[in-house]
Amino acid sequence: MARMTMVEAIRDAMDVMMGRDDGVVVFGEDVGYFGGVFRSTQGLQQKYGKTRCFDTPISEAGIVGTAIGMAAYGLKPCVEIQFADYMYPAYDQIVSEAARLRYRSNGEFTCPLVVRMPTGGGIFGGQTHSQSPEALFTHVSGLKTIVPSNPYDAKGLLIAAIEDPDPVIFLEPKRLYNGPFDGHHDRPVTPWSKHDLSEVPSGYFTVPLGKATVVREGSAMTVLAYGTMVYVAQAAAAETDIDAEIIDLRTLLPLDMDTIAASVRKTGRCVIVHEATLTSGFGAELAALVQEACFFHLEAPIARVAGWDTPYPHAQEWDYFPGPARVGRALVETMEG
Amino acid sequence: MNSNMTSHQPLTLQVPEPAVRPGGTPDFSNVKIPKAGAVPRPEVDADPESIRDLAYSIIRVLNRNGEAVGPWAGLLSDEELLEGLRHMMTLRAFDARMLMAQRQGKTSFYMQHLGEEAISCAFRKALSPGDMNFPTYRQAGLLIADGYSMVDMMCQVYSNSRDPLKGRQLPIMYSSKDHGFFTISGNLATQFVQAVGWAMASAIKNDTKIAAAWIGDGSTAESDFHAALVFASTYKAPVILNIVNNQWAISTFQGIARGGSGTFAARGLGFGLPSLRVDGNDYLAVYAVAKWAVERARRNLGPTLIEYVTYRVGAHSTSDDPSAYRPKTESDAWPLGDPVIRLKNHLIVRGVWSEERHKQAEAEILDTVIAAQKEAESYGTLHAGAKPSARDMFEGVYAEMPPHLRKQRQQAGV
Numbered sequence: 057m058a059r060m061t062m063v064e065a066i067r068d069a070m071d072v073m074m075g076r077d078d079g080v081v082v083f084g085e086d087v088g089y090f091g092g093v094f095r096s097t098q099g100l101q102q103k104y105g106k107t108r109c110f111d112t113p114i115s116e117a118g119i120v121g122t123a124i125g126m127a128a129y130g131l132k133p134c135v136e137i138q139f140a141d142y143m144y145p146a147y148d149q150i151v152s153e154a155a156r157l158r159y160r161s162n163g164e165f166t167c168p169l170v171v172r173m174p175t176g177g178g179i180f181g182g183q184t185h186s187q188s189p190e191a192l193f194t195h196v197s198g199l200k201t202i203v204p205s206n207p208y209d210a211k212g213l214l215i216a217a218i219e220d221p222d223p224v225i226f227l228e229p230k231r232l233y234n235g236p237f238d239g240h241h242d243r244p245v246t247p248w249s250k251h252d253l254s255e256v257p258s259g260y261f262t263v264p265l266g267k268a269t270v271v272r273e274g275s276a277m278t279v280l281a282y283g284t285m286v287y288v289a290q291a292a293a294a295e296t297d298i299d300a301e302i303i304d305l306r307t308l309l310p311l312d313m314d315t316i317a318a319s320v321r322k323t324g325r326c327v328i329v330h331e332a333t334l335t336s337g338f339g340a341e342l343a344a345l346v347q348e349a350c351f352f353h354l355e356a357p358i359a360r361v362a363g364w365d366t367p368y369p370h371a372q373e374w375d376y377f378p379g380p381a382r383v384g385r386a387l388v389e390t391m392e393g
Numbered sequence: 394m395n396s397n398m399t400s401h402q403p404l405t406l407q408v409p410e411p412a413v414r415p416g417g418t419p420d421f422s423n424v425k426i427p428k429a430g431a432v433p434r435p436e437v438d439a440d441p442e443s444i445r446d447l448a449y450s451i452i453r454v455l456n457r458n459g460e461a462v463g464p465w466a467g468l469l470s471d472e473e474l475l476e477g478l479r480h481m482m483t484l485r486a487f488d489a490r491m492l493m494a495q496r497q498g499k500t501s502f503y504m505q506h507l508g509e510e511a512i513s514c515a516f517r518k519a520l521s522p523g524d525m526n527f528p529t530y531r532q533a534g535l536l537i538a539d540g541y542s543m544v545d546m547m548c549q550v551y552s553n554s555r556d557p558l559k560g561r562q563l564p565i566m567y568s569s570k571d572h573g574f575f576t577i578s579g580n581l582a583t584q585f586v587q588a589v590g591w592a593m594a595s596a597i598k599n600d601t602k603i604a605a606a607w608i609g610d611g612s613t614a615e616s617d618f619h620a621a622l623v624f625a626s627t628y629k630a631p632v633i634l635n636i637v638n639n640q641w642a643i644s645t646f647q648g649i650a651r652g653g654s655g656t657f658a659a660r661g662l663g664f665g666l667p668s669l670r671v672d673g674n675d676y677l678a679v680y681a682v683a684k685w686a687v688e689r690a691r692r693n694l695g696p697t698l699i700e701y702v703t704y705r706v707g708a709h710s711t712s713d714d715p716s717a718y719r720p721k722t723e724s725d726a727w728p729l730g731d732p733v734i735r736l737k738n739h740l741i742v743r744g745v746w747s748e749e750r751h752k753q754a755e756a757e758i759l760d761t762v763i764a765a766q767k768e769a770e771s772y773g774t775l776h777a778g779a780k781p782s783a784r785d786m787f788e789g790v791y792a793e794m795p796p797h798l799r800k801q802r803q804q805a806g807v
Contacts (some may be wrong), residue, residue: 081597106599113627118586118620125527125590125604131597145616152580153587157560160791161576162558163567166792266795310795313542334638 060256061248063233065207066096069214070134070261076103077132080218082109084136084172085117091156093138094174094233102136116146117338119173124154127169129222133216140173140227141187142377144347154223155198169223170214175203176284176331177368177377178231178241186368188283188332193225194341200224200265201308205232205286206253211307212263220265229283237284238291239379268312270319274301277325277390279314280342282306285329285378298391300327308338315348316342325390329383334362354392411646414773415716419726424702426672426728428464429456435691441667445704448658448668451702454677459738473743477518477676478736478746480538481510483753486762487533487543491550494766495711499774500550503563508706508724511676511732514538516635519683520573523602526587527575530565531637531705532607535536539572543765553773553780559789560781568606578604581629583607585634589625592632593691603631603690611642613657614650626664628658629695631684634660634661638675639713644718661698673703674732675715677739702729767774783807 060068074079082097090096095365101109112119116137123133138145143150173391177186191291193201202217202224206211209231217224230236235246250252261381272290276299281289286304293300301319305311320326326346328339339360345360369376412420432452435444454466461467469477482533495503506513515535520526526535536546548555550564558568568576575591590608595602607784608618613636625632636657640647647657647786653661661668668687671682679701686697705729708715715721740746775781787794794802 081594095716113620113623115620118624119619120771121620122590122593122616122624125587125592126594126597128526128587128593129591129598131594148580148587149583149617151577153583157576158792160558160562160578161565161570162561163789164568166569200791205741209682281609310797313796 057255057257059235059249060207060211060373062207062210062228062253063094063096065211065256066228067098067212068256069099069211069218070097071103073134073218074100074108075213076260078108078224079131080108080134081126081131082136082217082345083112085112085114085138087095087111087136090194092136094230096136096172096192106254116142117149120146120154122150123169124149124157124167124308125217127167127391129156130314131216132168134170136170137173138172139181139185140175141184141191141304142252143189146181150193150199150223150296151196155176155196158222159198167223168221168223170226172228174225174230175227175374176229176231178237178284179218180370180373182370183367188227188330188363190227190308190332191336192337198223198309201227202265203227203229203283203308204306205283205304206230206251207248207256208253209263211256212261213306215260216262216265219262224265227283231284236287239288239292239377241374241379252295263306266310266312267307268305269305269313270301270306270315272300272302274299275323276300276353277327277387278303278316278323279387280305280328281330282308283331284330288380289329290380290391291380292387295380296384296387297317298387311345313345313349316346320346320350321353324353326350326354326391327359327361327383327386329361329378331363331378334367336358356390359386359390400723406547406584409648409651411489411648411677411719413720413723415718415720417720419720419723421726421728422484423803424728427451427453429453430466432463432465434451434464434637434685437685437692438694441665441673444667444688447661448653448662450592451670452459452678452682453672454681455458455675455735455739459588459735459742461677461739464505465678468681468684469677471743473518474676474736474740474743475745476565477514478733479754479758480514480534480756481733482513483762484510484534484537486656486758487537487546489664490762490766491547492711498551498776499770501775502711504565504710505552505707506531508727508731509536509673509703509737511679512637512673512701515679516675516683519687522603523573524604524753525573525575525588525603526607527584527590527591528577529584529606529609529637530577531609533557533567533573535573536567536569538638540573541569541574543762544574544616547766547769548772551769551772551774553769553775555769555772556786559785560618561661579791581612582617586617586621586624589621589630589632593624593628596628598633602693603633603687605635607637609642609643610638610640610657611650613660622661622664622666625696630729631690632696633683633690633691634666634696636700639698639714641709641719643709643713645697656700658700660699663793666698668698668700670700670702672729673701674729674735676736677733704729
């Protein structure tokens with residue numbers, strides 16, 4: 057075991073897999089010599105050579121398009137889109153191609169591909185370095201979508217994603233790279249070294265895709281969260297003194313409905329939180345699924361707390377971000393409802 | 394301020410137009426055609442800078458008298474040429490039968506190759522087993538020339554119970570890994586850059602296989618085309634970048650995509666790619682240029698861009714009527730002729746073929762195609778007979794079916 061930040065855990069996952077399988081290749085913008093703008097690939101080119109880890113032209117469609125060709129050949133590309141906000145030029149390749157190769161060729165061609173993307177706000181990145189586009193991926197049949205919230209999960213899930221036979225979108229909440237941020241932007245940063253889940257086994261291990269985890273047990277209500285909002289939800293529960301059960305979804309698709317439904321049936325209340333914009337966000341899908349599965353157990357309307365339906369602003373970042381105060385209000389209202 | 398008060402003239406938008414529209418007299422005087430044999434053949438390791446003029450000419454082998462002439466001639470034996478003729482004739486007969494089947498309501502859609510048969514049929518013969526094509530919808534000659542089963546192709550067109558793709562794809566969007574034929578997307582240009590990635594993978598693994606990318610004149614306007622050229626150029630990928638310029642993108646003439654560029658091949662020059670232009674209706678020229686590019690890729694000398702100059706004689710698909718956007722007789726005026734007739738004439742000049750044998754071969758090929766069609770139809774057509782099960786619809790989205798799809802399959806009751 058070693059203490060790792062989320063960045064170190066992600067790098068370690070790629071290191072482990074590049075060491076185990078010479079078909080694993082890593083590339084993207086600034087990924088090779090420099091090791092990535094967030095340092096997630098630092099040292100990989102030196103260790104594995106520049107045909108295994110390399111810099112690419114600034115062309116997201118080119119990065120994902122070539123990666124699809126490599127995956128069809130039989131490699132296991134793990135590519136980086138520098139910010140999730142930059143993925144739109146690659147969206148056609150992801151949606152029309154990566155997600156459908158297996159289906160449309162009846163299994164002749166497959167696409168074991170991982171696309172890593174830093175996601176979410178909280179770093180004063182403005183509208184082009186802060187978005188959370190997960191719902192644009194969960195809407196696409198053929199993709200799996202993951203959002204880890206801590207170093208342990210990040211490493212185990214990324215290894216599982218690289219081993220997965222289908223394309224996986226791996227969204228890394230960038231505000232969590234260096235610590236479990238709970239939304240209190242005006243307080244000192246808590247480093248990962250003080251968090252239990254920064255204890256990460258060395259070498260190979262996996263966290264299975266499609267399994268949620270209960271990060272805080274409770275009986276009064278269920279809070280569904282992922283990524284940065286896992287910590288915001290915990291802060292909100294502590295500050296409102298509500299006995300909330302908080303579930304870290306970890307994988308959005310395939311979704312662990314068993315864990316979700318068992319919890320909501322127990323608590324009778326459900327609050328869904330995400331950083332992405334509200335309308336048609338993944339929370340809408342969660343709300344629909346929870347009411348289908350748990351309607352007769354619900355004692356209050358399902359509440360959603362999300363980013364406002366505006367572009368991600370710069371100066372108003374903390375008015376936009378669904379922090380502990382807003383989440384806390386939703387928890388209180390749901391208890392009263 | 395009123396613009397008239399400034400010293401500048403008002404700006405005007407320029408929208409290119411084809412030389413002739415319906416009702417007019419076809420005019421291809423703008424297509425500059427060099428004499429067969431006139432374009433030199435450089436060494437395959439030539440510096441791309443030294444052969445830039447090949448992007449502006451047209452490499453041709455067969456002359457008007459049916460003779461093979463010049464430095465690109467002499468690569469194929471009588472047997473190989475006779476086989477090539479048979480492939481093109483088979484593809485043409487296959488198309489004719491499937492087009493008729495679509496009109497009879499046996500399938501929803503079809504796309505034919507009429508006039509473009511030489512390109513995919515000859516190109517396939519320049520590749521080796523294990524190489525991979527990333528084709529568009531008008532390269533079925535790659536399959537025919539590699540001996541893929543016509544019955545399987547027809548079953549795919551009919552989306553019937555023996556459809557290798559289980560009814561999931563539009564007709565003609567074939568897939569055959571064994572025959573080096575990547576699953577056709579139906580989206581345009583996306584696969585051009587995937588071919589570059591496949592070729593990069595082969596180089597990463599120190600393999601000996603190469604890839605071939607395919608695109609039409611119209612789709613070169615997509616950003617994926619540009620991305621493909623950047624990546625191919627940067628990493629010197631062992632890939633052949635094929636542009637089939639058949640003059641028409643549905644109803645849009647090639648000038649809309651080409652813009653101010655002299656030729657489509659010339660797009661490669663800015664990337665430092667060897668860029669060749671070839672007579673796409675000349676089986677021998679297509680083969681010779683493909684062979685040159687294949688050898689270049691195989692020797693790790695990097696990518697080659699090839700523009701095949703041809704003409705789409707038929708409609709884009711069964712969903713459009715060309716007489717609405719171009720003169721009906723335009724194809725008769727196309728100066729590069731018909732690829733089947735040109736190869737036939739060449740074989741007659743070589744003394745290994747005759748009009749009688751050609752007629753006989755046409756009849757034999759038609760019989761073979763009809764027999765394949767009968768067999769394929771015995772497995773069903775789109776609206777009649779056996780077809781893929783609704784249960785199959787839920788399979789193969791992922792390697793392992795996730796819970797939500799299992800639930801939906803139950804809801805569908807299949």
